[in-house]
Every structure is written in C-alpha cells, then in structure tokens.
Amino acid sequence: MPIVSMFFGIIVRMYADDHNSPHMHVEYQGSKAVYSLDGELLSGELPRKQHRLVQAWAAIHEEELQASWEVCHEGEQPMRIEPLR
Template identity: 40%
Template structure:
C-alpha cells in the first residue's frame, strides 16, 4: 500500500487492488477512513473532526492528482507523491 502523502499525523495511501469508486485511505492514530475522491465523502470509517476537516480540504485541493494516482494504481504503476497540506 503506497503512501502518497503524510501531513499533521495523517497518512494517506492507495491500494493497487482497490475497486471503484476512486478513493484513498486516510489514517490518524487508531482511526481509519476511506474517502471518495470525486464527491469528497467518507465511504467507510472515521477520523476525528479536526483531521477529517483537514483531509477533506486536502482532497479538494489535490483531486486531479489523486485521480491521476488512481489511474496509475489501476495500471500497477508507481504512484506520485502529493504535496502535504
């Protein structure tokens, strides 16, 4: 599971074997969630309110890069690092 960003204690990863909809994984402490890239909605899991606000803002800023990484993952290619918030 490649790490594509790490900021303020939040680790962001993508799996090569994940299925649609396009999403990423965010972890903070013992919390984990899946975030839909296009809608910016949490698909599963949870984060504390402050970290959730940060990850959703980061998703908004980097949506195009996240979608590019999603496509790279589907092709089993190396993912790009994305600038932290």
C-alpha cells in the same frame, strides 16, 4: 501499501489492487477511514479536525488524486502528492 501523502500525522494511501470506485484510505492515530477522491467520507471515522483537513487537502488535490488512482491501477506506484502545510 503505497503512501500518497502524509501531513499532520495523517497518512493517505492508495492500493493498486483495490476495487472501484476511486478512493483513498486514510489513517490517523489508529482511526481509519475511506474517502472518495473529492473528500467525501465513504466509511470509517477520523476525529473532526483531521476529517476537515482531509476534505480540504482532497479539494485542493482532486485532479492529482484522480491521476494517481489511474496510474496506480495500471500497475505502477501512485504518485506522491504535496501535503498540507
């Protein structure tokens, strides 16, 4: 389960054998959610503050997330992406 980024207790992952459309899996203290690469919540739920942090981070790194998704689905490890600070 490759980790793409971690910030403020939030863990973002991408899976090589995952289905389309491009998305990321996000966890925070037992809460789980799936987001599109532009930060749209697709399923699950995070606390409001963490949801907003994920949306902001995704907006900043959307191009890198797309590149990571493509690399991941070519059988390689997804790229690490800079966390929020």
